[in-house]
Amino acid sequence: MTEDDYTAMRHRMVETQIAARGVSDPRVLAAMKKVPRHRFIPSTLWDQAHGDYPLPIGEDQTISQPYIVALMTEMLELKDTDRVLEIGTGSGYQAAILAELAAQVYTIDRVASLLAQAERILAKLGYTNIKTRVGDGTLGWPEEMPFEAIIVTAGAPQVPRPLTEQLALGGRLVIPVGDRWSQTLTCVRKTTEGLKFEYHGGCRFVRLIGEHGWQEGGWL
Numbered sequence: 001m002t003e004d005d006y007t008a009m010r011h012r013m014v015e016t017q018i019a020a021r022g023v024s025d026p027r028v029l030a031a032m033k034k035v036p037r038h039r040f041i042p043s044t045l046w047d048q049a050h051g052d053y054p055l056p057i058g059e060d061q062t063i064s065q066p067y068i069v070a071l072m073t074e075m076l077e078l079k080d081t082d083r084v085l086e087i088g089t090g091s092g093y094q095a096a097i098l099a100e101l102a103a104q105v106y107t108i109d110r111v112a113s114l115l116a117q118a119e120r121i122l123a124k125l126g127y128t129n130i131k132t133r134v135g136d137g138t139l140g141w142p143e144e145m146p147f148e149a150i151i152v153t154a155g156a157p158q159v160p161r162p163l164t165e166q167l168a169l170g171g172r173l174v175i176p177v178g179d180r181w182s183q184t185l186t187c188v189r190k191t192t193e194g195l196k197f198e199y200h201g202g203c204r205f206v207r208l209i210g211e212h213g214w215q216e217g218g219w220l
């Protein structure tokens, strides 16, 4: 398979899985066509890189289904001047999509080995507007607040309060909220009248583990 083959597969992925299901923001579609998804997963899985499902990336974690990445990104309504915080770097793929659409990306993962691998590939692809940190992302990144957009790519039992506190006025927080098995994609908007909630359908993510998330090892 050549890089041209992967590019063709990506374009098909965007048309059949993403645009066909109603994601229409042209900037989001262009970013999904541009970022080489296969480079963020183990090379043994490259032939499945554009499948309509999540894939394992090690440490019991997954890279999200392409459609979910596109949908959550569209919900963030990013402008090219925005500063974005991501909780759950994982493979680094979502961070690369964000970096195509915003001015600066801050991304946190609690697993140092995943973060190191993500940093390697993001550097190799030439991204210079992504800052990374190892730690509990449910606490946010207070030194860099406020953020115009925050995305959580792990399933949370509730919306972590530090994250809504670190959201700029007019800012959007997109987060899957629910139980261990299924969550609802939730968008929280900070307005002058307070927080406004919108719900966008079901999804299934690995757990957000931390002070304002699930307890490590806990069953529910």
Ligand code: SAH
Residues within 6 Å of the ligand: 061, 062, 063, 064, 087, 088, 089, 090, 091, 092, 093, 094, 095, 108, 109, 110, 111, 114, 135, 136, 137, 138, 153, 154, 206, 207, 208, 209, 210, 211, 213
């Ligand atoms: N956005 C990723 C997929 C994330 S998978 C991608 O594009 O590939 C979920 C990630 O959330 C895992 O890497 C997991 O280690 C991380 N995670 C779970 N709880 C966390 C927490 N409290 N803070 C930071 N990262 C967390």
